[in-house]
Amino acid sequence: MKPWALMSLLLVSGALAQPSPFLNTPPPSPATPVLTPLPSTTTVPATPLQIAPQMPLLGVPRTSNAGGVTRFVLDLPPGASYTLTPTFGGLRVDVTDVRTAPASGRNVSAELTAWSYQPTTTGVTVLLETPFPLGLDSGWRALDVPPDGVLPHRLALDLGALLQGGATGEAAKALRTTPPVTIPQQTPPTQTAPTPTEPSQTPPSSESSRVPATPVTPFVPATPVTPSVPSPTLPSGALLPLTPPRVGKNSGFTRIVLDLPPNATYALVQNSNSVRVDLRGVTALAEVAQPDTPELAQWQIEPTLGGITLTLRPTFALTSKGGMRQMFLPPVDASSTLNRLVIDLSPAFSDTSPLSQADTTLPSFPTPVKIVLDAGHGGVDPGAQQNTIVEKAVTLDVAQRVKALLTAAGATVVMTRDTDTQLSVDKNTDLDMRASMAAPPVNVLVSIHVNSIAPENTMKGYGVETWWYPNNDLSPTLASSLQSSMARFTSAFSRGIKSKSLAVLRGARVPAALVEIGYASHPVDSQNLLNPAYLERVAAGVAWGIRDFTIAQATKAKR
Structure with missing residues (x-):
């Protein structure tokens, strides 16, 4: 059944909300109520779900999945607000000033086991169940997208076991470690008078004999605990089995x-x-x-x-x-x-912690330096496209970061491209044009790329590597400086330096090297490439590698 059809059916039927999918054990079943017979044999319909009619409707969520990440999108009506609570079993979103009927979906993807809408007196609690735990900044990302005149205000929630980021931008203001207290909507059960063959043992009574349905228990995650620092003395009490x-x-x-x-x-x-x-x-x-x-x-x-x-x-x-x-x-x-x-x-896990100011501030170049940075691919040539990674976008991002670090230190930086474009629609011509920019008085050329490998070898491809070609005696020295610096800054698996006849290197007339900063094809390494902190570390590694090389060559020239 399509999601819109499911929502329509639930709106018509007034179906009750399901228990939170985050509960690890079924909620205790309430004792079966003994109902007092009504004076007639007619069936009394259930009281419809009470939802404030003035609240705007929260529509059906939209989901998509690619590369080990599932996106769950809520279209938020004007005036709606929300809070985000990551938990061991998933993500809770409490949306206020909206209305809806109970709804749910199961087995959406490998990252989203189930979702549900649970109406409350102030809005709707949205529960997303994941098969992996969420931290404050791990396992999920939230992006608040304002209306643009065509599309409404949206809350995009990405779920993935290897995701990093948590709530960012405007969504960060809504992050909570414990959810708000909400009161679920309640619907009394249908009551039917007993048949003549099953007389009631209790005399007829007033409205007080009607027993309302047990309300859905709101999910409240445990408060996060900070691990203790081990003490040099034995802990108090007996040792407990592990x-x-x-x-x-x-x-x-x-x-x-x-x-x-x-x-x-x-x-x-x-x-x-x-x-x-x-x-x-x-x-x-x-x-x-x-x-x-x-x-x-x-x-x-x-x-x-x-x-x-x-x-x-x-x-x-x-x-x-x-x-x-x-x-x-x-x-x-x-x-x-x-x-x-x-x-x-995993051998593909790298350092994604923020860099210190000292690492992102290069000392000034003592002599004039001119550097060509080549952001691989671009325009009609996207490069590798796997696990939501588009190579041309990642390489341009990193090249711009490297440029900022180098120019702040006094270097002159020339970009082969600074937008999503190509130098020529013909691939060979495009590569020749990039290489031709690496001629004196340019000091070095560094080309930035993202790696990929065939599907049958996916798990074997991870880490960083640097390529060189004997177009210049100093090219392998430049490659070594870049590789060791990238490995030091990222703690990524170092695949070393390698030599190959690559057009952008072969045609350069100055020391040149091509860096591969990670694998789009690997399920873990690809997540590194989506992490801004990792990209900043890669950029710092490339910038420091260039500086170390140029300073060393300038020092030798003075001797």
Whole structure:
């Protein structure tokens, strides 16, 4: 059934709201009421749902899915406002000053298990159920789009296990850690007088004998908990048993979950070949397991004084701030006291934390420097297009960021393109024209691209790499400077430097290199390319790599 048909049916029937899909166990069934017989044998119709007629209608949501991200769009009538509450089981949106009938949908996509509209006395509670937990800025993104004269005010909600960002812009003002208190609409049940063969044991009564339906319980997520810093002394009380870690396979990463009692504390130690979790306040038997996942070779539990040590051994080398991410989550609901430590492992995880001001401020160039930046593809040539990534847009974004960093340090920067255009509709001519811009007095050419790989090898393609061609003796030196700087700033997997005959490099008359800043084809790496913090780190890596190279060459020239 189409979504608009479902909504129409519910509006006509006045169907009751379903219980929140975020509840992990079915709500307790109310005791069956004993109804007092009515004076006649006629059926009394149910009282219709009371919704303030002056409130504008909240329409049917629109959904779409691409590349591991599901978008859920609400068209907001004028005057409507909302709050956003991310939870362990999904996202709650409380929209005020609107009306609707109860509605729901299930199995929308891999990222959206279910959604529902639950009318309240002040508006509508929209519940989005996800198979993964949401943090304040992880697992989802919200974008508030104002009306433009053609389309109405919209709230776009993106859901994806690897998404970062949370609420941004105007939507950030609506972010809450606990939802507002709402009162659900109530509808009394239909009552039918007993038949002559089933006489009532209770004498007829007044309206007080009518029992209203049990209201839907509003979902209230647990308050987020901040993990404690491990104490050098033993925690008070006896050690509590810890269950073995739960391990799950996901597209491009492995998730490990530890259920922690309230008194447990932990510390994480990451090195190149393992992640060690030192836990206090818990106990467990020594155990070793080799789970069947691409990213985790082994986990091992070892008892210690006052706790245990869990060691995770990935199948890949970890970088200083890459290859792993962690989340500390509160109990799933009021019936549980167990916190959750979630550790995700993937060779494609990189550092997406904001850069410091020192990292985004290059020292001034001591001598005049002229640099050509080539934003790969453009115009009629989109480049790689996978997982919502369009290469030509990402490369232009990064090139503009690099330009800003370099010009602030006094360099002269020439862009092969600074808009979504091509130099020629003929590909070979376009590449030759880009290369021809790299001639003295230009110092270097850097071409920026996004990588991709065939579907059958998707999981093998991740990380950053730099290409060079022997058009100039210093091209491999430039490539090495760029590669080491990008890897340092992003903590992405370094694929090293490589040599190949590429047209944009082959035709350059100065040191030239081409950087591949990530894979659009990989389910995790593609999310890096959608993250502004990652793109800023890539840009800083390229800018510092260029500066380090030019300064080194200028120093040698003075000798």
